[in-house]
Amino acid sequence: MTILLTVLGIVLFAVGLLISIAWHELGHLSTAKLFGIRVPQYMVGFGPTIWSRKKGDTEYGIKAVPAGGYIRMIGMFPPGADGRIEARSTSPFRGMIEDARAAAFEELQPGDEDRLFYTRKPWKRVIVMFAGPFMNLILAVAIFLSVLMGFGMATQTTQVAGVQKCVIAQSEKRQTCEAGDAVSPAEAAGLKNGDNIVAFNGRPVKDWADLSDRIRETIGPATITVERAGQQVTLHPTLAKNMVAKKDGNGDVVPDQYVPAGYLGFAPKSEIKPLTFGQSVDRMGEMVENGVHSIVALPGKIPDLWNAAFDGGERKADSPVGVVGAARLSGEVLNLDAPTPNIIATFLFLLAGFNLSLFLFNMLPLLPLDGGHIAGALWESLRRNVARVLKRADPGPFDVAKLMPVAYVVAGIFICFTLLVLVADVVNPVKMT
Structure with a gap:
């Protein structure tokens, strides 16, 4: 299984991945056609073509390697200063330039003079090129909103899911206590699994982020009010100074970075909550x-x-x-x-x-x-x-x-x-x- x-x-x-790529290229294709640019090919993937069909003046197809995609637009680059598009120098750099220029015109047909990409106004070209990435952004936003609002995210609460027995620096990345480790303030104060912390130092707690910040700011004696079996109980821990995970400006943990701060010693319970x-x-x-x-x-x-x-x-x-x-x-x-x-x-x-x-x-x-x-x-x-x-x-x-x-x-x-x-x-x- x-x-x-x-x-x-x-x-x-x-x-x-294929849908995302096809959706990206559709943004380029639709806006290019909107502005009258001829698009000979719309392809998802690279390598040998495994399926294609021509509709109008565009060939639509799927290639063997699903690692990208492309559309071909006529006249991506303007002709040279002399009006010609073939290579005019043996310089390798000039060769690169003219090879690219020639590729942009290799499928030029009579009547395409007014359907070239480079002849469109700059704002139209910006739209055509931006439309592809923008389609990916639309898809990302649609999925994120659907998941965040319809399903939710794991959100840490002020309820206790576990109590740490001893003080261990988080930078040590170990879970078991060793001889010489001090008893954690939460364990010494009698904090228990299932307790819901409702106040810290006499002030109500709004959420986990609020509680976490206030614990970090406190080293020494403190009071914690918890709801336990329908009763409010006040505990008196003495918070220790410990090396704990660093947080960024958004309150998210920064990987592998630690700072000295106040430490209580418990794990919060997580719940899936729609946003x-x-x-x-x-x-x-x-x-x-x-x-x-x-x-x-x-x-x-x-x-x-x-x-x-x-x-x-x-x-x-x-x-x-x-x-x-x-x-x-x-x-x-x-x-x-x-x-x-x-x-x-x-x-x-x-x-x-x-x-x-x-x-x-x-x-x-x-x-x-x-x-x-x-x-x-x-x-x-x-x-x-x-x-x-x-x-x-x-x-x-x-x-x-x-x-x-x-x-x-x-x-x-x-x-x-x-x-x-x-x-x-x-x-x-x-x-x-």
Whole structure:
């Protein structure tokens, strides 16, 4: 059954991946056709074509390798200054530029002169290139809202789920007490499983975040009021100073970082609670912020990835994960010892996170990503508007093809990074916890 569920999870993720890619390319396709740009191909996947059908002037198809997709638009780059599109130099960099330019015109047909991508106004080109990532963002938001509001999230409460017997620094990452460990303040004060903490130092407790912050701020004598068997009981612990997990500005735990703070010594009970629309929007905002930080931090994670892939180093929980790693996680999700709704919600969260990553990654202002073409169109608009204000001659379309040597370097870096993540996902994968 474990193998069957693992395979099923991988297959479901592959299907979700194909849908996400097709949805992304549909954004490009629909807006390109809206603005009269000819699109000869709409393909999901790479490699050999396994199915295709032509409708109108566009061939729709599926390719063998479900690792991406594309649409082909006529005239992605403007012709050269002399009006020609063939290579005019033996320079390798010039060759890259003209190869890209020629590919943009290789399916040019009579009547296509008014259906070229580069001839559209910059704002229309921005819309066409932004529409793809935006479709992934729409899908991510729809899934997140459905899960957060319909199912909910694990929320820590002020009810006690377990009492720590002794004081152990969280940085030590051990669970058992050893000789010499001090008795935890919660144990010494008589805190019990099932107690619901309603007040701290005489002030009512709003939620777990409020209680946690107030415990961290307190070292020494304190009073805790708990509800126990229908009665309110007041306890008098003396909070210890301990190394506890660091929290960020959103109240989330920062992995592998610890700070000295007040310590009581109990585990809060978690419950699945649906969020309101406002809470869901706030939560998604945090996810976007964390996603941006993760992308910015990618270069700094390369050494750890290399160690995990080739030197047997630890694969950290926040390590970058590729398509293979995400598929493996999907297989593990279906094997979780949890209620079916929890498993479905976790799988959907994984798929939504993947779509959010596609949006953020594609918005990087680098060719060959969508964000690179958006940046080129915005730069062209700026040049033309400045020329208009200064009453200078129109500088014409910005020749994005001239950036192709840079695009090849960027693509090479992305490919190397993808291969490194792939090796790490195979030999030392991130595990579902």
